Amino acid sequence: MPENDPPEDIPENEVFSTLMVNISERRDQVSFSRIFDHFAPRVRSYMLQLGATPNVADDLVQDVMLTVWRRADQFDPLKAGLGTWIFTIARNRRIDLIRKDRRPELDPNDPALVQSDEPGADVVLQRKQSGVVIQEALAGLPENQSEMLRLAYFEDLSHGDIARQLSLPLGTVKSRIRLATDKLRTKLMELY
Numbered sequence: 001m002p003e004n005d006p007p008e009d010i011p012e013n014e015v016f017s018t019l020m021v022n023i024s025e026r027r028d029q030v031s032f033s034r035i036f037d038h039f040a041p042r043v044r045s046y047m048l049q050l051g052a053t054p055n056v057a058d059d060l061v062q063d064v065m066l067t068v069w070r071r072a073d074q075f076d077p078l079k080a081g082l083g084t085w086i087f088t089i090a091r092n093r094r095i096d097l098i099r100k101d102r103r104p105e106l107d108p109n110d111p112a113l114v115q116s117d118e119p120g121a122d123v124v125l126q127r128k129q130s131g132v133v134i135q136e137a138l139a140g141l142p143e144n145q146s147e148m149l150r151l152a153y154f155e156d157l158s159h160g161d162i163a164r165q166l167s168l169p170l171g172t173v174k175s176r177i178r179l180a181t182d183k184l185r186t187k188l189m190e191l192y
Helices: 012-026 029-049 054-070 082-102 121-139 143-154 159-166 170-191
Strands: none
Touching: 012 029, 012 082, 029 054, 029 082, 054 082, 121 143, 121 170, 143 159, 143 170, 159 170
């Protein structure tokens, strides 16, 4: 008889408790193998009785027994017998599986989940308010400066195109746009 095995004449609960201590303290694979051989078929049968398919029952057995291995140090023989502890784990895993199966799949085409290309009402309102504020600030600039900004930013003309259109030197156009931009920035900072 190996040194890790409990004596043959002690009750089964004590045998299993001793095996669990071996697993917990020394990660004893022989002790785990004995517990696995005893409980795995019983857990599988229990899962089948609860309505699990054979494949699901096998998966649950593996999950339960892996949990027994990983959490051996959490087993307390003063609170419950090993069978009670293992079947509680099994029952909880089965409940988790049922809950997971009952959750509906998310439909990626659900309108509530699809991000709209249209901006939200808050964004539209903010843009509108910002547009009004910018229009007011532009109206407060001298005509030649507001015209330069309108051509550059609203009509998307280059500085060279603006100079040709207004028959002005390129340096004058750049200076007026820079000056207008600085004044506009100052006005907008005052408003916000």
